Amino acid sequence: MMTTAELRARERILLCPTYARYPLAAVRGEGMYIETPEGERYTDLLSGIAVCVLGHCHPELTAAICAQAGTLVHVSNLLYHEAQLELAEKLLATAPDMERVFFCNSGAEANEAAIKLARRYMREVRGEERFRIITLAGSFHGRTLATLTATGQDKVKTGFGPLPEGFSVVPFADLTALEAALDTHTAAVLVEPIQGEGGVRPLPADYAQALAALCHRHGVLLICDEIQTGMGRTGHFWASHGLGLQPDIITTAKGLAGGLPIGAILTTAEVAQGFPPGSHGTTFGGGALVSRVATTVLDIIERDGLVERAAQLGAWLRTRLEAVAARHPGHIREIRSAGLMVGIELARPGQPVWEALLQQRYLVNLTQDTVLRLLPPLIVEKIHLEGFCTALEAALASFANE
Ligand SMILES: Cc1ncc(COP(=O)(O)O)c(C=O)c1O
Structure with missing residues (x-):
């Protein structure tokens, strides 16, 4: 087995140096614990x-992975399979206002899908020239070109220009600034109920309420990025519900499949009209293996309270x-x-x-x-x-x- 130092040296000559890693390697995980090579x-x-x-290697998740791996792993979204629909049903049960799901593979992809859906819904369904996405300073929404542009931290944008148009970042919890930024070209406001990478900064409840009311008044969609706050972490299944919000789109990823890559958006039947056949898609999204595993995660979260x-x-x-x-x-x-x-x-x-x-x-x-x-x-x-x-x-x- 390679030591942590050896892994470190090997990584340096093999991988793009994108990560400032901790001085730690893992060889095994069990429950709350990680074991190092040492x-x-x-x-x-x-x-x-x-x-x-x-936690790590939960026995029921391991069993679900093994069972599904021996039954059906992937067929693409050209075919139907029950695992994806079962997961969609379970996911929608967590958010009574939501009626449709789109599956993808990561948080950035979920936000990318939400941004695309908001724009396409406005143009093709409502017939309005609304494309602008407003986000908050300090936010983090991902690393694709659109989601890093949406992110309210300059450090993720350096060197990647030209960036896509139609994004505005407004100061955190500043209602006047938000109101000034909303115009007839605004498609959506995208917010994390609690900024995670931004330092665990919750939206003040009164600001969140006022923000939702402003979106409603201006005919603008509210997208809640629950990639970090979702799956029950905050003591509500969705943190936006804890704030009394009813988003038009919720984005999720991270914990949904307990460790396998997955992303998803939840939305209403009305807004989902913005994604007709052929308008958006992914090869891997909602595959049979990850869907079965995510369904098991949701079952365990519910069963174990x-x-x-x-x-x-x-x-x-x-x-x-x-x-x-x-x-x-x-x-x-x-x-x-x-x-x-x-x-x-x-x-x-x-x-x-x-x-x-x-x-x-x-x-x-x-x-x-x-x-x-x-x-x-x-x-x-x-x-x-x-x-x-x-x-x-x-x-x-x-x-x-x-
Ligand atoms: C709130 C939030 N949105 C989006 C993302 C991006 O998710 P991913 O790294 O899966 O693309 C993250 C990741 O940390 C996040 O915390």
Whole structure:
């Protein structure tokens, strides 16, 4: 077996250097844990960035993968198969206002599909010259040309111009700016209910309500990017529902198949008219294997009450973190959380704290330089979160005198 150092050296001569990786390799995963080639065990509070919602190698998911792999894996979207329809039915049951699904393979593709659908619906169904997509500063919507243009962070755009036209980014939670940007060419407003990459920043509830009302008044579609916030993570199946929103399109990906690549949009029958035969598509989207696995994920989330559990555990964790913050004044600026989506904003750059946590074998993420982000599997238990709080406290204590 190759060591972490050997993997690192090998990667350097084989792959495009797109990733600033952690100094960590994985050879095996089980439940809440990842094992390295050196035999160390890390508690995974990141889930492959909100993907492994049932933890690693959940026995029922493994069984579903094996069973479907021996039955039917892929036939393309030229053929019907039951697995895709069963998944669509289960997914629509999570959002009573939604009536149609389109499957793809990633979050960026889901947002790309939502952008295309909004534009085509406006032009071809409503007959209106509306194409502009408005997004918020600090947002993250993906890496395709359209979705990086929609993203409200310049760092993802550098060097990739010319970028597609018809996108505007407005300041976060600024209703006046949003109102000024909405015009007769606007097709949709695309928002994350809680900005994930942007540092776990929730839309203020009153702003979200006003934004939805503005969209309604201007005849503009509301698209909620639930790629990170969906699948019950925030204590609601969809975070937009927690905010009282009724989006026209919801985009999802990440945790939907518990680790296999998938993306999807949910929309109304009215808006779905914008995607007639031949207008959009994908070879792999909604394949039999990934669909069966995603259906199993949804079944387990429902059977095991993981959404309610995320709400309860998240509330408990927040209280624990607030106690840690109170014991270490000056270190933690703010704790922002919804269920098991947690951001701990530190008062200064968080790299040393992140490293100290890694040394204690807790895997979390650092975003926007100062925000420790936790996106644990929904099967996480108090003992793991308790252990993290103790590790965090030790890390903060070690920096107390600096
Ligand atoms: C809110 C949000 N939208 C879109 C994406 C892009 O998803 P993917 O990396 O699957 O293309 C991400 C990924 O982090 C995300 O967090």
